[in-house]
Amino acid sequence: MRYDTIIIGGGLSGLCCGISLARQGQQVAIVSAGQSALHFCSGSFELYGRCENPLEGIASLPKEHPYRKMGIELTASYAEQIKDIFEAAAVKCTGEATRNHYCLTPIGVIKPVWLTLNDYARFESPDRIPWRKVALVNFEGYLDFYPQFIASGLAKYGVKSDIHSLSLTAFDNLRESSTEMRATNIARIMTGEILEQIAAYLNSHAGDAEALFLPAAFGLFDDTAVAELRAMVSLPLFFIPTMPASVPGVRTQIQLKNYFQRIGGTYLLGDNVVSGEIENGRLKSVKTANHGNMTLSADNFVIASGSFFSHGLIASQESIREPIFGLDIYADRVREEWYDKDLYSHQAYMGYGVVTDNKFRCSIDGKCIENLYAAGSILAHQNALDEGTGGGVAITTALFVADEILRSR
Template sequence: MRYDTVIIGGGLSGLMSGIALARAGQQVAIISAGQSALHFSSGSFELYGGAEHPLEGIATLPAEHPYQKLGVERVAHYAEQTQELLREAGIQTTGSTARNHYRFTPIGMVKPAWLSLADYTPLESADALPWRRVLVANLEGYLDFFPSFVSAGLARLGVESSVATISLPQLEHLRKSTTEMRATNIARILEGDVLRALAEALNERVGDAEAILMPAVVGLKSDKAMFELREQVSVPICFLPTMPASVPGVRTQLTLSSYFQQLGGAYLIGDNVVRGNFEDGRLVSVRSNNHEDVEFRADNFIIATGSFFSHGLVAETNRIVEPIFGLDVEADEQRTQWYAKDLYARQPYMSYGLRSDDRFRPMIEGRPIENLYAVGSILAGQRAIEEGTGGGVATTTALYVADLILNR
């Protein structure tokens, strides 16, 4: 099979590159093993969490950081484009590239964010919440959300709260097993009449609260049910992230992949790329587990297979490898150097990733592959969690590489 571009990995970065290329008229295939970091995501994307104005903070990052290769102007440009493409795909976000907003977390903290999905209530400030009294509501038997943490966090910020547990008979069959009572299963049921029953129960319990804080378990395939619930309840609802799987994250993945397919992209999910065929410094084709007899040929390839979490990088006993092509990895040599014994100290392995040139072309033995590009969390030099840069690196590198391929 022949494409203009084949993308390996269909998480946030692979999908953003795929959408940008397909909407420019390219024939694109995304081959993806399965779940991505989006399935575990908070539903807020981070550009740079270490400063109020992310673009100013970016300048302070180390030279090997993917943002430094892009430069601040490109980061700003592609960050703006990210918000536009998300909107175009049908994903509503709030937030701006110029200044972080804040979000209230499920453990009762306040964190900076770049873009937040419409489920959440963006906050102007880190130390003042827009409510005086709220209701924290949970569903009976749902164990992946902790109202007591939420209430304690609210109290620290001077907000009074009461806790309500809503019991819906329609969820009874899920409650029989804690493995079934998960966010995504609940969201499948919270539609139509069941959603109306939930709205009624919330209205009965709201009392004099100015808002309801509840787990983000509404609206799996689209955000329609989430907006419907808000319309049916007398006070604003602020959803809060839950333990995985993340309903807003899975919805983002589904919405982006269906938009990519609407644009004519081929989305091959549940398949692993296992090897590539190189000729004269170019990648000519790749092969996958499910299509052993098929060669996926393309002019350009993008590797977007994520970091350790998604097996884009693999730690063997004595070395860290990129398992498909054996690309050069930026990592310490000795296993004992990979981690710090103090769990809370800076962990060296977190910045490991693919070595690449200034066009994000990964290398084999120091030589860049002419038509292979790397995007997202597989790139070396970022510390996504510490810096609060995960979503920003994924989307800005993805869109930049798409432009390189399109010769823009």
């Protein structure tokens, strides 16, 4: 099978890259082993979380950082372009690259972010939360949402909370096992009559609250359930991310994948790229676990297989490696330097990844592979935790690489 471009990894980065290429007429295949970091995403994307204006903050990052390699102007341009892709894919979110807004994390921390899905609680500044009192409503037996943490997070900024627990017989089956009572399973049954029961409860229990907050367990495939519920309640209604699995993340993944397929892309889910054939400095084809000896060929390839979390990078006792091609990576050689035992300290391993040139092309033993690009969290010299850059790097480098591929023709 032959394509213009084959992308290894169908998370946020692989999908954004694939969509950009397919929108510009390329035949693209994405091979994706399985779940991505999006399944754990909060419903907000970070561009640079350490100052008010992310684009200004980027200037202070080291020159090897993916943003600095693209330059601030291009980073800003891709941060704007993604809005059009998200809109076409029905991923409804808002935010500006020049000014972070704030969202609530599942444990009640108020954190600066770039884009937030429209159904999620967000505010311009922690000191200007628009409600004096909110109603926090959980479902009886649901253990992945902690209203008390959220209430204490809000209390730090003078917002009072009333906590409610709503019992629904519709959850009886799910409640039989705590492993079934997860946000993604709950979201599957949030339709019709159940939404009406929830709306009736909210309308009669809101008291003097000015807004209603619920766990993000609505709208797994699109935001229909969210819109229906909002239309039935009398107060502004917002969702707060839960512990994984994340409904907003899974929804985003599904919507981007569906859009990619609608515009002609091929998405091979549940398959693993295991090796590649490199000839004269170019990657000719890859082999996958499911296709056996049948190779997948393309003019260009993108590796967007993620970091350690998605097995895009593998750490053994002795070394850290990129497992498909054995690409050059940046990592400390001595294991003791990989991590700090204090969980909250700077963790060096977060900055490890594949080494690339200024076009994000990979290399083996210092030799550039001309048609193999890397995008997203597999790239070296980013530290999403220290910088608050995870989603932004995944998105902007994906769009940059797509343009580089088109320019290379």
